[in-house]
Amino acid sequence: MSAPLLAVENIGRRFGGFVALEGVTAAFEPNKVTAIIGPNGAGKSTFFNLLSGVLAPSAGTIRFKQRDITGTPQHRFVHLGIARSYQITNIFPELSVHENVRVAAQAFRTRYDIWRARAAMSELDERADAALAAVGLLGRRTTTAKFLAHGQQRALEIAIALVAAPELLLLDEPTAGMGPEETRDMVALIEKLAADRTILLVEHKMKMILGLSDRILVLHHGRLIADGDPCHIQSDPEVRRVYLGQNDGYA
Amino acid sequence: MTASVHSVAEVMAGPAGRRGWRERLARWRVPLSVLVLCLLPWVLPSQALAVNVLIYGLLAVGYNLLFGYTGMLSFGHAAFFGAGAYATGIGIGQFGLPWFAAIGYGMLAGGALAFVVGLLAIRTRGIYFSMVTLALAQLVYYTALQATSITGGENGLRGFTLARIDLFGWSIDFLDPVKKYYVLMVFAALALWFVSRILNSPFGAVIEAIRENETRARACGYDVERSKVMSFTLSGLVCALAGALFALHLAIVPLDILGIQTSGMIVMMTLLGGAGSFFGPFVGALAFLLMEDVVSLWTPHWQIVVGTVFILFVLFLPKGIWGTLLAWRAGR
Numbered sequence: 232m233s234a235p236l237l238a239v240e241n242i243g244r245r246f247g248g249f250v251a252l253e254g255v256t257a258a259f260e261p262n263k264v265t266a267i268i269g270p271n272g273a274g275k276s277t278f279f280n281l282l283s284g285v286l287a288p289s290a291g292t293i294r295f296k297q298r299d300i301t302g303t304p305q306h307r308f309v310h311l312g313i314a315r316s317y318q319i320t321n322i323f324p325e326l327s328v329h330e331n332v333r334v335a336a337q338a339f340r341t342r343y344d345i346w347r348a349r350a351a352m353s354e355l356d357e358r359a360d361a362a363l364a365a366v367g368l369l370g371r372r373t374t375t376a377k378f379l380a381h382g383q384q385r386a387l388e389i390a391i392a393l394v395a396a397p398e399l400l401l402l403d404e405p406t407a408g409m410g411p412e413e414t415r416d417m418v419a420l421i422e423k424l425a426a427d428r429t430i431l432l433v434e435h436k437m438k439m440i441l442g443l444s445d446r447i448l449v450l451h452h453g454r455l456i457a458d459g460d461p462c463h464i465q466s467d468p469e470v471r472r473v474y475l476g477q478n479d480g481y482a
Numbered sequence: 483m484t485a486s487v488h489s490v491a492e493v494m495a496g497p498a499g500r501r502g503w504r505e506r507l508a509r510w511r512v513p514l515s516v517l518v519l520c521l522l523p524w525v526l527p528s529q530a531l532a533v534n535v536l537i538y539g540l541l542a543v544g545y546n547l548l549f550g551y552t553g554m555l556s557f558g559h560a561a562f563f564g565a566g567a568y569a570t571g572i573g574i575g576q577f578g579l580p581w582f583a584a585i586g587y588g589m590l591a592g593g594a595l596a597f598v599v600g601l602l603a604i605r606t607r608g609i610y611f612s613m614v615t616l617a618l619a620q621l622v623y624y625t626a627l628q629a630t631s632i633t634g635g636e637n638g639l640r641g642f643t644l645a646r647i648d649l650f651g652w653s654i655d656f657l658d659p660v661k662k663y664y665v666l667m668v669f670a671a672l673a674l675w676f677v678s679r680i681l682n683s684p685f686g687a688v689i690e691a692i693r694e695n696e697t698r699a700r701a702c703g704y705d706v707e708r709s710k711v712m713s714f715t716l717s718g719l720v721c722a723l724a725g726a727l728f729a730l731h732l733a734i735v736p737l738d739i740l741g742i743q744t745s746g747m748i749v750m751m752t753l754l755g756g757a758g759s760f761f762g763p764f765v766g767a768l769a770f771l772l773m774e775d776v777v778s779l780w781t782p783h784w785q786i787v788v789g790t791v792f793i794l795f796v797l798f799l800p801k802g803i804w805g806t807l808l809a810w811r812a813g814r
Contacts, residue, residue, distance in 0.1 A: 283701070304705075305700050305701065306700050306701075306703055306704055306705045306706065307703075308701075308703075309701065309702060309703040310703050314701075315701060317697075317701075321695060321697060321698045321701070322695065322698065323690075323691055323694035323695050323698060324694060324695070325694055326690070326691070326694060330687075333687070334687045334688070334690075334691045334699075334702065335702040335703075337684055337687055337688075338702050338703035338704055339703070340684070341684045342684070342685070342688060342703075342704055342705070342709070343684075343685055343688075343708075343709070343712065344683055344684045344685055345679070345680045345683045345684075345685040345686075345712075345716070346679060346683055347683060347684065348679075348682050348683065349682060349683055349684045349686065349687055350682065352684070391698070391702065395702075395703070
């Protein structure tokens with residue numbers, strides 16, 4: 232096993248008396264797709280929020296490229312090489328599609344400059360357009376983001392994350408609210424992106440996860456109950472009992 | 483996710499015309515503003531009104547940087563306007579500073595106050611933010627009321643009348659209203675240029691991103707808190723300059739300038755003209771003061787009329803006068 236890109240050790244998070252996540256230990260190799268599944272309230276979102284700095288863990292450590300990044304403020308994460316998308320579409324609604332991605336690209340060039348003209352920084356336009364082209368949105372670059380269709384807004388969110396050239400991409404339910412056709416497009420996009428970066432994703436659509444991921448982590452009541460390749464997970468009796476066995480329409 | 487069928491060059495050109503005139507307007511916004519300001523004393527019913535439009539317009543422009551562009555509704559901007567005015571008056575009257583140094587001193591005082599208030603207030607969001615700014619501004623008001631020996635308390639600050647001003651060998655009669663207007667206008671024009679540069683800068687994109695979606699801006703790698711404090715301070719700095727000009731203009735600083743009514747008026751002017759647009763605040767200040775001027779001729783209760791107009795705007799034209807015009811022009 233090559234050196235892990237990301238390693239979490241015994242991480243947990245409490246909200247007052249409620250334990251959302253406890254004692255999760257896992258290491259993630261580069262250039263693999265890992266899915267995180269579990270019933271509602273299993274701690275998937277909390278896990279993602281810890282990995283992206285939205286929340287600080289109340290226990291344990293997070294290492295990224297062997298470096299301890301526990302407690303790093305959230306805005307530093309993309310600069311480390313970790314970018315994410317959100318479960319509920321999270322874009323800049325009144326800005327154009329291009330401006331949405333351009334402002335994300337700008338964070339890597341300048342953040343507090345009040346003097347120079349930003350229009351002159353044409354390499355930001357190029358970076359933004361490259362990210363838009365990667366998700367197939369270049370044709371909509373002048374559209375105001377709020378007027379995009381739902382699936383396109385999700386793609387835009389991924390473009391915003393991609394422009395950071397992240398080594399680790401966290402996708403929180405990338406196909407939430409999507410129809411079969413949009414889902415198919417998104418799966419194709421994720422497969423394309425997986426070629427040269429590490430992806431962690433939270434999803435509910437089992438068929439999609441089984442086809443897409445190299446490895447699956449199963450959370451239940453805030454604990455990691457299974458960790459392995461899709462075949463292994465499918466046959467794991469514990470997982471079948473708590474998750475796949477429930478006839479909730481996903482399986 | 484439709485596959486892109488447009489060439490990059492074709493896409494870059496964008497829908498011609500519709501965006502074109504807006505970009506031209508944006509490029510010429512500072513020269514255009516200065517041109518209008520130059521004409522103002524000759525087209526308005528009185529010189530006094532023109533000076534007020536100049537000063538309050540600049541005040542609203544400064545406020546708009548925070549409210550319209552960063553999306554933070556402050557109810558305490560009277561404090562920075564007042565701090566600028568008081569510090570300028572104190573600088574001239576008590577420290578014997580030359581007038582231009584006093585303007586700098588006023589801006590420094592207002593900017594420093596804005597930095598401190600901003601640092602405290604940005605810990606909260608939404609209505610709580612507004613309330614914290616209001617409370618801190620009231621604190622400034624009562625401090626000025628109590629510190630009679632420095633501020634003159636309820637009587638206001640007096641004793642710093644400038645009869646002539648000297649700069650680079652020129653001596654200008656500052657009691658001549660037209661000459662005074664143009665001297666003050668030079669400072670307002672510089673401030674407009676400064677604000678325009680901020681809006682065009684990378685930081686301008688950051689504050690708009692924060693207005694649009696704070697969570698996303700943070701995830702994009704921006705230190706939202708630091709950017710907010712910066713925006714708050716820059717906004718306070720411009721408002722303090724408006725205060726400094728106000729002090730030079732009236733040669734007295736009334737205590738009312740720090741009051742809650744002033745903060746409310748700043749918000750009203752900005753909303754009336756159109757928050758988040760470059761010309762909006764000036765249009766709002768002009769509309770507000772013109773209404774006051776005209777309506778107070780036939781009733782002392784002019785606030786009832788202005789207040790009603792304001793409510794109607796908030797309900798039916800939330801983009802304000804200028805914002806509505808822009809939207810209407812873009813929609814045709």
